[in-house]
Amino acid sequence: MIGPVLRADETVLRANIAAVTARVDPAVLMMVVKDDGYGLGAAWSARVAVAAGVGWIGTYDIPTAVRLRAEVGAGPRLFAWVTSEDAEIDAALRAGIDLGVGTRDYLTRVIARASALGARARIHLKVDTGLHRNGLSAEEWDEAVGFSLRAQALGQAELAGAWSHLAEASDEEDDLAQARFLAAVRRARDFGAELPYVHLTASAATWARPELRGSLVRVGAFCYGVRSADGPELPGIVPAAELTATVLGIDGDEVVAGIGSFDGLPSTLGGRVQVGTPAGPRTLRSVQLDTVRVAAWDGAAVGDEVVLFGRGGSGESSPTTLAEEIGTVGEEILCRLTAHVRREYR
Structure with a gap:
């Protein structure tokens, strides 16, 4: 039986990346390569993205990020956001992976592993903006920021950013989520956190609503030419x-x-x-x-x-x-x- 072939086109992927980059400017693009690069291949997608000038690659899990480190070299930043076991944390620290941290337990474990390895963990604290998909509640936030800053002072961590997801159920819900998110960011900065990378939006909101963008935006599907279901066509974006x-x-x-x-x-x-x-x-x-x-x-x-x-x-x-x-x-x-x-x- 002759099987099917999925043909991925580098020229098209590069053009999509360029269209997204121009759309979100001056925010910095993090291209997401979860689900094996949306079926096209995470390694291929990441290599094309980095060659096209993308400086951040987002993965769901640490093992994928570690594999991609070997593919793209030491320069690009790699971000993995799923809560992981200690052995994977160690691998991430050795590979210089930025970690999304959404619970107090995970934060404690990441700092403990960094201390044990003599490493410096790059941490992005996740805010629970009401989606309840992991994330630190308002009651937990101050403690987590303070703990991270103390670890930073000891050379065990770098508090690199704050992040969260949007539900994209309605503009009103997204506005409320952004308000909660920005309140947490302001609170962290009041404590002395710099948070150079602030990233909240999902692909559709990133594209359509510039007021929701932070200094960094995570975009996956649109880079591959996959528009939102029942959403409008996107200028410059076609299937890759x-x-x-x-x-x-x-x-x-x-x-x-x-x-x-x-x-x-x-x-x-x-x-x-x-x-x-x-x-x-x-x-x-x-x-x-x-x-x-x-x-x-x-x-x-x-x-x-x-x-x-x-x-x-x-x-x-x-x-x-x-x-x-x-x-x-x-x-x-x-x-x-x-x-x-x-x-x-x-």
Whole structure:
């Protein structure tokens, strides 16, 4: 069975990064490469980003950040925000990873490991702005800032920043979250913290609402060309990858293309979307275990290529357009693609 190919384009990724960078200026871009670079490959994405001038790379977990340190060298800052075990903290400290810290216990453990290793932990304290996705409450904040500053005075830590997430449920909720966040930042600075890096917003809010941006912004999906579900098109932003499949046979008025046996394209897309073909857009009739069936076109032949999603050059839909048809988000369409899907880079 001939499997599918995900083709990622460096030129497109660079152009998306440039569009995001220009949009958020003068804030500094941190490009997020979680979920293996939104399915395109974290190492490839990080290398392209750094070559394009991005100075910050965001990862979910420490092991990914440590692996990327070997890929991008000592220069770029790497930020990992999930709470981790002590062995991973040690690895992060040795690799110079900035750590997002959202609980008192994790802060205590990070400082303890830095002291034991003779290292200096770069810490970004997370504010709970009401989303309750980890984060220090208002009651915990003063103690955490004071503890961090004492560790900084001892050479065990650098209190590099404050950060949080936005729910993006409504402008009103985001405004309230920002107010809580900025109150915490002011409080920390009253204690003597400098906090050179302040980062709150998520991708859509970063793009649309400059008043929510701090000195640093974390953007993931938009860099890869994935717009928000039910959101507007973004100037200068297009999908950085396309998923293709090879025609295996013709069955009446349908073309059969191989997608291999993988947890990838949702079967619920059958009959809902258009895919790209040498003759332009055609309806995706069904998604089966290892094949897709597409409405045939004149002259269709074994070996032809079908574009299941991409930039629209052959009439195909974008990942987000596919996602909207089944009530999900474009990131899921990309991140469902397993390691069985071959990646090609150009």
